[in-house]
Amino acid sequence: MDYLKETEKYIISKGVIPEEETRGLIVYSADLKNGDCCLPCFKLSKVMRISPVAIAEKLKASMTDLPPFVEKVESVNGYLNFYFDRAEVTKEVIGSALKRGENFDPYPQNGKTICIDYSSVNIAKPFHIGHLLTTVIGGSLYRIFKFLGYKTVGINHLGDWGTQFGKLLTAYFRWGEGEQTMDSLLELYVRFHKEAEKDPSLDDEARMWFKKIEQGDKKATEVFEKFKQITLAEVGKVYDRLGIVFDSYNGESFYNDKLSDVVDELKRKGLLCESEGAMVVKLDEFDMPPCLILKKDGASLYATRDLAAAIYRKKTYDFDKNLYVVAYQQNLHFKQLFKVLELMGYEWAKDCIHVPFGMVSLEGAGALSTRNGNVVKLADVIEASVQKTKAIIARKNQDSPEADFIAEAVGVGAVVFGALSGGRIKDMVFSLDKALNFDGETGPYLQYTHARCCSVLEKGKEGEAEFGDTDDETFALVRLINAFDDTVLSAAEKYEPSIISRYLIDLAQAFNKFYIDHRIISDDTKTTAARLAITRAVKNTLKNGMALILLKAPQKM
């Protein structure tokens, strides 16, 4: 139940203060001593032209028929403080949490579609730590919106077009026939650049091969397709470990046959002009550099393909929102893209949203860097995390049969949570050791708390719970359980999974406090039943919240 809304409704029903001005004023109290929620009357004072103290007093006097969840109301220095009936609220909150069961049902379908473009890897390029945030933020938003009743379309807008592929083919046909791997493809690419410095004719050869790809030449496309498959197989392994899925892998090359329509349309709408031989859409009026549509030689650009992609997505999915989870380095690109769509007259340009994030670097990255420069592969980070977890588990409890499964869940979870725990726009230095600290604000801490709940529930006998008056700590826990839906909604509204991460840490910490301060299982069957019911509600809430940020919740740890 949304107690703030209910309280607001109740206050408004008194007819003492203007409805408009009251909306959104009520907040949860920071300190339970001042009640559970309160209405500050200062803003109202301006409209009503009487003092806040007088307003609070007047309201209090009108409240002779409190709703069942409110025990008392107090007027203190211009605040109207509401004290909840804890037994009543606890019963309601825990009851409805338990009714949701172990796997919460998603919200009813709302008929809205949201496209989410994330991960969007480049063919034959290493899948590195820099891809971590787009992959997990996008993957988490995908689950969050699905849970909230949206139809979600996960799109991996593959970087599978560009002159660099002509270079790669050149290198391949010269030095690389036979089986290739991601590593060998990168080596070929690096070798091309080295050799081309000595022999500039290689660049002409690269142009020739790229032309062939463009023209659909059999030999060229066959090899290029193979490179694509090698890349997708490699990133696919990482996606599987992270629990990331996509509904479409339509990348840049998919739009080849749709580009001329876009260019024609831009011309027709009088938006295209020539600039130093290239074709651009001028955006000076909006304080932006021009958006490049065609190069001098008539070749299309990244932006051209994104225009075609946005139009295609609207036509194909009729999205309500179209998200791009892409690093903030591309802020300008997306501002230009959305502006051009707007200038083309697409009112849905306003539904296109860039969800930017900061840069990740790895603490002590040296050990994990590949031979070719400072690239740290995401697969290596995940594997290192799982191996470290294995070592920790082996130290803690010798030979659990599920040790491998647990190490995988915890090791992967540590990396994912590390990426999703801070506000997405901040640059971050990722530290494996910190991410694996079982006592810190980490994924393993959440998993550990969940497993602790499971073990308590296994030992205790659950029964019909009756809730008496609860102490502050227990009630704080109950309030957190009740905050689940608001938290998910706010994470969706801000495209910020870290809001859920923060919430889950708060919930886990509150539970551990409750666990340490209260004997959950005792001879008193009534109290035991009540505390076990709270424990189960915490367990289910943790598990479902964790799933929304891609964390697995093993029963044991």
Ligand code: ARG
């Ligand atoms: N492949 C691009 C890169 O690595 C990201 C693509 C993002 N999506 C898009 N529709 N532009 O920078």
